[in-house]
Amino acid sequence: MTETEPTAATWYEATRIPRPDQARLGFDLDIDVCVIGGGLAGLTVAREVARRGWSVAILEGGRIAEAASGRNTGFVLPGFSESIDNMVERIGVDHTKQLWALSEQGVDYVRRTIADNDLPGVDPVAGWLHVDQTDNVKAVRAQVERLRWLGADVEMWPTERVRAEVGSARYFNAVHFRNAFHIHPLNYALGLAGLAAKAGVRIFEETPALSIDPAGVRKRIVTPNGRVRASHVVFAGNVQLGNLMPTLAATLLPVTTYVMVTEPLGDKLDAVIKYRGAISDTDRADNHYRIVGGDRLMVSGRVRVWQADARRFGTALSADMARKFPELGRVAVADIWSGTLGRTIHRMPQIGQMADGVWVASGFGGHGLNTTAMAGELIARGLVENDDTWRLFAPYELVWAGGRIGATVAQGLYWWRSAAEGVERTLSRLRERRRLAKEARRAAAAAAGPVVPPERLAAVTLAAAPVVAEPVLAETPVGEPPAGQGERRRNRGKRRKGKAGATETGSA
Template identity: 30%
Template sequence: MTDPLNHSYYAATAHPWRSSYDMGEDLSFDIAVIGGGFTGLSAALACAERGFSVILIERAHVGFGASGRNGGQLIPGLRWSASELEAEFGGERAEALFDLCWRGNRVKARIAKHGIDCDLKAGHLEAAWTPKDFGAMQREAEFLATRFGYHSNVVAKQDMPGHIASSLYHGGIHDPQGGHFHPLNYAIGLARAAEAAGVCIWEGERVHRITDTPEGAGVMTDRAHIAARYVIDATDSWIGDLEPDLGRYTVPIMNYNIATEPLPNADALLPSDAAVADSRFVLNYFRLSADKRLIFGGGERYSQTPPRDIAAFVRPFMAEVFPQIAGAKIDYGWGGAVAVTMNRLPHIGRRGNVFFAYGFSGHGALVTTLAGELIAEAMAGTAERFDVLANLPSRPFPGGKWLRQPLATLGLLYYAMKDRLG
């Protein structure tokens, strides 16, 4: 399975990987995982560590989807701020969510445990597009410090040049617990660790149906029926292909990234080497690669048809932030779909013998690894932490099969217009 949107810097610099699994006679496992992204890989690895027999089936290759082509930004938390979570759910639930999604960096722990070489760097900066945004950031930083003892650094406008060589922003919040990495090499590292733990990873095989009965579950692929006690659906943007009723809870939004040639002035652009995302609804996000390229994501499209020239589409957004490199050579341009829920919180749960986790809404580089591990915990009989995320509210987009995407697009365009109008 090829994808014209995946002419990415990550694919060009990925570590060698090829699954050693060849379909054998034994097609019965404790766990069948569908999807070779962060969620599926971390779930498969954690299940194998608990003694389950596991097969992971991936239609293309490990890291083919958003896990292998995202911006590489590691942002603690969820799309809702901690103060929003407390206001909506109360103190006890907010504390449980905070402990899971802010304090525990399972990506960093996995990288350390398995020696994954994926260019991990510390530091994430949220940059304020307006003075009003900066005021909200200051209040949230104070709330995090006083309520949870979580300390980040408020960066005043005059101090922003220490992080970013751009005059656009009105301050920001630097979180040393955040960071950035090479996402595809992280996925490959998880795959290697999972295979070493006994997981059978079957690439290039399409699952076209999930079965579930009181006696157990299973998956039908193009070539086999695989029996399992439990199935984990970790297909994210493609979940509607297998489970149409779950597909109603997300819409795909197309994001696009570019990578410049290695820049002689790269360190001057981002002196603290932090990843940066700004506070606009249609945000810009950017960072430096290990070989000093600027990796920049900007703009989004609500049509599934990509621009004819991804580099030309993203370049104006880069030039607005960094006019000093407006003419820089762009070596790579790529894109992919982000599965977005109505409230921007992930949709995680269980139906019978089938577990699912998807809809991370562009904020999944950290929480996907956590979600996979929480599913493994639940399967092993300890569901308390899994339930913290599974009990997040969710509802389908209105409009049914044909109108869901157009109605969602109208709402998204409204907020994009608010960005332009300030």
């Protein structure tokens, strides 16, 4: 098993397309737009700005997409990290529909970019199945209705179909998203970087922005070996922004997830998991997986607000899958790594203009493949075309994440919710076992044949019972005692008289 550090090689690195070397900035540069951050958000913003004719450069402190953009599970899904119900409660029905439509546009952007440019090694696979681990069919049906109300192309899968496609007895009903898909995220990012360069974007790797002066018409950014002057600056970073933009960094809660890839599993994987799209479930401890490399399983989960030994989580993820798929056994882990993302308190991305000429695209919270694409287009249109669609995200402003205390509280809430969900999952399985046992008893009774009612039984001739003569009582005249009773009374009278005579003789 290979353990990787947050910036070290991953399975994606081992299977990526050739990575071009980008130069460091070693001179002063004057441009229209400076994008800080070479992840998916920064690459999309830069590409779309350049396609509209403006000059733009990317400053990346490390290498392109070496952080969360190139280390995630590769799910391209509509929606956001925040729930639909919470969005409706906060911003209303119509506003929620508008934001959902934008999230769908982000999915379409990724799909279109891959298809139109025949990006190599991205390997999109259609479909996303979100499985419920409880037997609450009403909740799943209500979720499907809400999603259709938003315009999503979804269908409900009953338990029987889910288990036929994803062979786990722990799974019940599911929501199937037909337009979602999964990809190799690092190859997509590298392909996107190539498209940005073709559009005229200048990409500088290993060029961290050390400081920024956002005042004035021209913003000034200092790097180790050169300075940049730009009319607009876009912060497309994450928790790595650190001291460069502390106000923004303080709004992000660093959340670390762990991703493992198994050794080849051969035919037994196909026998257990037939579905080839993205799969997630309602288990907070282990909720995303997909088949990669033909017969390997990629699994992510085990959320933490701090970095920990990745090897420990590889063992835990393997055990989780063994519980869900006992036919696979304890799968051998070929690679394990972690990735840290930035999550806001309101669980929505931060997109828009912070100040005159200062823009932000950040806080995608584990739902970034569609929302980074969406943010890139929104900011490019806002910069070049004065389009104000980005203002739809204004209700989700910058909110302090609580620092260390906030992280501790968030981890505690995560554990508490995991425990509560675990109880409900256990109860669901118990209810199913009772139902199956009851059905088995009924089946056994049916196999034994019907019970014949007494009135339908054949007549049986019984032997006649012996006749016993009844005693005959002699009639006694009225006023006379029954026979024998008078004789007994006379005898008792004679005995009393004899005793009385004896007494008198003795007294004399």
